[in-house]
Amino acid sequence: GQNIDQPTEMTATEGAIVQINCTYQTSGFNGLFWYQQHAGEAPTFLSYNVLDGLEEKGRFSSFLSRSKGYSYLLLKELQMKDSASYLCAVSNTGGFKTIFGAGTRLFVKA
Amino acid sequence: DSGVTQTPKHLITATGQRVTLRCSPRSGDLSVYWYQQSLDQGLQFLIQYYNGEERAKGNILERFSAQQFPDLHSELNLSSLELGDSALYFCASSVGRGASNEQFFGPGTRLTVL
Numbered sequence: 724g725q726n727i728d729q730p731t732e733m734t735a736t737e738g739a740i741v742q743i744n745c746t747y748q749t750s751g752f753n754g755l756f757w758y759q760q761h762a763g764e765a766p767t768f769l770s771y772n773v774l775d776g777l778e779e780k781g782r783f784s785s786f787l788s789r790s791k792g793y794s795y796l797l798l799k800e801l802q803m804k805d806s807a808s809y810l811c812a813v814s815n816t817g818g819f820k821t822i823f824g825a826g827t828r829l830f831v832k833a
Numbered sequence: 834d835s836g837v838t839q840t841p842k843h844l845i846t847a848t849g850q851r852v853t854l855r856c857s858p859r860s861g862d863l864s865v866y867w868y869q870q871s872l873d874q875g876l877q878f879l880i881q882y883y884n885g886e887e888r889a890k891g892n893i894l895e896r897f898s899a900q901q902f903p904d905l906h907s908e909l910n911l912s913s914l915e916l917g918d919s920a921l922y923f924c925a926s927s928v929g930r931g932a933s934n935e936q937f938f939g940p941g942t943r944l945t946v947l
Contacts, residue, residue: 753931763921764940764941765835765837765923765938765940766923767835768936768937771933771935773933812876814933820881820889820891821878823868823876823878826875
């Protein structure tokens with residue numbers, strides 16, 4: 724089967740750094756997505772990792788370890804607008820599906 | 834604005850009824866995906882179409898059906914509605930048919946079943 728685990732909620736302070744972890748168990752792993760979703764709005768794409776390592780994109784970075792079934796999203800210089808849910812999603816080679824985790828709700832406080 | 838449009842934005846109906854949700858993908862995208870998101874739940878994949886053909890199926894109930902038309906717009910039909918079907922229904926589109934493609938999400942249709 725497939726399983727994706729993320730913390731339910733996290734709180735961080737404006738200007739700080741926060742790391743949101745995601746662990747997964749799946750067969751035929753192809754890649755891992757991170758999406759951002761503000762309350763009541765559509766998810767928007769942040770990153771897609773296929774190979775092991777860290778990919779940086781501005782204030783956001785995403786890391787993948789395929790052997791450990793582990794990824795994290797790193798958000799630097801947090802801003803109030805970063806308060807949102809962050810969804811980890813895994814794509815599989817065989818089933819042509821993208822399976823989403825339940826998401827981590829991040830609260831950024833002043 | 835992702836370029837994906839969904840109508841209607843809100844829908845309120847009664848149990849036992851049938852509704853149709855509509856989605857137009859971004860220009861050039863051939864894949865359309867449907868997701869259900871209930872309160873405080875993650876996105877549940879329902880079904881994917883690629884260029885008019887069903888490509889992948891998730892946890893879609895038998896009461897639900899979908900199709901993609903020659904102009905690539907898609908409709909999700911929900912019948913014999915139950916209270917538990919109240920949710921946000923998202924449509925997403927992508928260029929390719931594989932699961933490694935970035936998906937662009939529409940604004941969603943909020944369905945309330947009373």
